[in-house]
Amino acid sequence: MGRARIYHSPSSPSTPPPLFTHLGRKGALRADAAESAVCGYLALIVLADLVLKAVWKVSWADPVAALDRYPIF
DSSP states (O other), X not given: OOOXXXXXXTTOTXXXXXXXXXXXXXXXXXXXXXXXXXXXXXXXXXHHHHHHHHHSOXXXXXXHHHXXXXXXX
């Protein structure tokens, strides 16, 4: 058996995804930072919801968490 050949696809990690190519390198980094900030905000909302439901057994935590996510969507 011969060795397997590895072919690099156009969307390899060394090239930015096609969505951010028009922004340039700095623009892509800014977009990635904004995406990370939104992801952290959503994770914080979910964590707060779980803590409210586990510690204080409140039934209104899910609707409040849904309203906290509203400005993002």
